[in-house]
Amino acid sequence: MRILCFLKAILDPEAPPGAIRFPGTVESGDVATVLGPFEGNALELSVQLAEGSSGSFTAVAMGDASQDVALRKALALGAERAVRVDLAPGFQDPLAVARRLQAAAQAVGGADVYVFGRQAGDWDMGVTAGLFAGLMDLPFVPLVQQAELEGGSLRLRREIAGGYEESLRTPPLVWSVTNGPGTLMRLPKVKDVMLANRKPIDVLQAADVEPTLVLAEIEQAQVTRQGRMITGEAAAQAAGLAAELRRFLVTGGGN
Amino acid sequence: MRIAVLARLADVGEAPVREAMGLMAALGGEAQSLILAPAAVAAVAALGEVRLGVHPGLEDPDPEMTYGAALRLIGDSRPDLLLLPEGQLFEMIGARLAGHFGMSAVRDVDEVRAEGGEILLRKGAYGGKANVRLRARAGVVAGLRAGAFPAADVGPQTPVVEEISSLPEGGQERRTVRDTSGDDLGRAKVIVSGGRGLGSREGYEGLRPLAGLLGASLGASRAAVDEGWASPSQQVGITGRKVAPELYLAIGISGASQHLSGMSGSRLVIAVNRDEHAPIFEAADIGVVADWYQIWPHLQKALEG
Ligand SMILES: Cc1cc2nc3c(=O)[nH]c(=O)nc-3n(C[C@H](O)[C@H](O)[C@H](O)COP(=O)(O)OP(=O)(O)OC[C@H]3O[C@@H](n4cnc5c(N)ncnc54)[C@H](O)[C@@H]3O)c2cc1C
Numbered sequence A: 001m002r003i004l005c006f007l008k009a010i011l012d013p014e015a016p017p018g019a020i021r022f023p024g025t026v027e028s029g030d031v032a033t034v035l036g037p038f039e040g041n042a043l044e045l046s047v048q049l050a051e052g053s054s055g056s057f058t059a060v061a062m063g064d065a066s067q068d069v070a071l072r073k074a075l076a077l078g079a080e081r082a083v084r085v086d087l088a089p090g091f092q093d094p095l096a097v098a099r100r101l102q103a104a105a106q107a108v109g110g111a112d113v114y115v116f117g118r119q120a121g122d123w124d125m126g127v128t129a130g131l132f133a134g135l136m137d138l139p140f141v142p143l144v145q146q147a148e149l150e151g152g153s154l155r156l157r158r159e160i161a162g163g164y165e166e167s168l169r170t171p172p173l174v175w176s177v178t179n180g181p182g183t184l185m186r187l188p189k190v191k192d193v194m195l196a197n198r199k200p201i202d203v204l205q206a207a208d209v210e211p212t213l214v215l216a217e218i219e220q221a222q223v224t225r226q227g228r229m230i231t232g233e234a235a236a237q238a239a240g241l242a243a244e245l246r247r248f249l250v251t252g253g254g255n
Numbered sequence B: 001m002r003i004a005v006l007a008r009l010a011d012v013g014e015a016p017v018r019e020a021m022g023l024m025a026a027l028g029g030e031a032q033s034l035i036l037a038p039a040a041v042a043a044v045a046a047l048g049e050v051r052l053g054v055h056p057g058l059e060d061p062d063p064e065m066t067y068g069a070a071l072r073l074i075g076d077s078r079p080d081l082l083l084l085p086e087g088q089l090f091e092m093i094g095a096r097l098a099g100h101f102g103m104s105a106v107r108d109v110d111e112v113r114a115e116g117g118e119i120l121l122r123k124g125a126y127g128g129k130a131n132v133r134l135r136a137r138a139g140v141v142a143g144l145r146a147g148a149f150p151a152a153d154v155g156p157q158t159p160v161v162e163e164i165s166s167l168p169e170g171g172q173e174r175r176t177v178r179d180t181s182g183d184d185l186g187r188a189k190v191i192v193s194g195g196r197g198l199g200s201r202e203g204y205e206g207l208r209p210l211a212g213l214l215g216a217s218l219g220a221s222r223a224a225v226d227e228g229w230a231s232p233s234q235q236v237g238i239t240g241r242k243v244a245p246e247l248y249l250a251i252g253i254s255g256a257s258q259h260l261s262g263m264s265g266s267r268l269v270i271a272v273n274r275d276e277h278a279p280i281f282e283a284a285d286i287g288v289v290a291d292w293y294q295i296w297p298h299l300q301k302a303l304e305g
């Protein structure tokens, strides 16, 4: 089975509050760029599927050289090929992203399964996989949690509201992958990380696509509350907390 | 401008559909309401002038069948702006329809404005740390955040029913498994949520007595779900449930912005975390810097006594 796995590296989504700021632009200081967590889930399922089908997977990331961290992870976990579609960083129209990824997919010879993450934690668009499926006119399975090979078909478990659905589907297919115990990314071996650092990354030119959606404005969102602390020894803190919870239960949430 | 709303009542209920209709009315232009239904026409009559695509397969929707049904219902009348309430339907087919029609797609939109023939859409980014406005220069499919738009006041009318036949085949041997553990999070008055800081499945399970004492539902951070301590339907956050209880108790949760996005509508937030610099304290009304396992025995005694 031929698998194409689309990865994106993003500014560390767990950077402390204030480390990334948005004064009309994105200011990220020295926040590191890391493989996005849902892309890690997509990578894990690609590895599982490649192993299970004695097939292979190719990893594709689009952006500047900061994307290489994502591709190196994929190489360390067994990707046979890593491709970077060269593009300046910054907000991209997701339709243009999907069109360029479609061009890249064709350039590397296509695949049976196209694996995406559910949502990249920079712009939180969560639409690229669906757009790609629509452009390619291929079936789309959203929020895959588990995939098992059965003959030439795949038994896929996908998240639905309040549970999951399992069914058997036949490639070619496009999926998005969500998080769960079955998609937790494995850690590469140190030796494989070293080897991956010496493997080549193929760089392709991005297809020329006019964006239809552009970033007009970006601003800081406010979430902070003026909280107070319950201090003291553990027993005193517990007593203070118990008093707050009792007060809440008695007033039914009102003040 | 041609605008359409596409929804499945069984997915989101009536309110988000009315909200999408309200937005259509505010934007003006040629408007159309398209509803996908299993069979029951009655509930739809309350929604005014709608076109109803009916197929029994839409009861328990398969993505392929749903996509096929939507394409039939939309037909040749591709709108410039296609609105879907956020939810399962958008997840399955929103962006895919956009790709098919060569439109872009934006989800979780909480504001839409028309400006000089273009459409401005507002949404969150960077896990909710930022808000962005995106300008659509051509057709766009938008997923609307529930509750963000005033509902349209529409009167009952008989829908135009379109029987949809011969849908594409979906997955084979389909089996749906309900997981009731996160069922009531959306409606819960009290939520006790646990994170990676609880250290183990036993640690997470140890929240049950507390939840019992408070009449609370159990939520979780993504990390707790990844560890397999909680089910995905218990995940609170930007890619989990959006909750708004009277009390949200976060235990061993760092408070990454992606988690906060899901619970910031809570009335009272109490956080227990042993790291005084944990960002959860910035989003809490009451904070306790402590090791949960030092606190809980005392707390249990105090609450049970
Ligand atoms: C696109 C995207 C979407 C995401 N969606 C979500 C989402 O929907 N929901 C979500 O939750 N996350 C989401 N995340 C992940 C998020 O960024 C964090 O990784 C996650 O919330 C961390 O979970 P946590 O707080 O349980 O774990 P950690 O960050 O590991 O925090 C554990 C905390 O427990 C504390 N602790 C440790 N031991 C104890 C103890 N004994 N007593 C008290 N405290 C203790 C530690 O100080 C620490 O603060 C998303 C990320 C991305 C990029």
Ligand SMILES: Nc1ncnc2c1ncn2[C@@H]1O[C@H](COP(=O)(O)O)[C@@H](O)[C@H]1O
Binding pocket: A006, A007, A008, A038, A039, A042, A060, A061, A062, A063, A094, A097, A115, A116, A117, A118, A119, A120, A121, A123, A124, A125, A126, A127, A128, A129
């Ligand atoms: N620049 C990119 N390069 C490679 N894959 C991408 C890129 N942008 C998005 N994707 C894929 O699309 C998924 C969803 O991204 P998004 O729609 O931006 O949230 C990601 O998890 C990736 O799998």
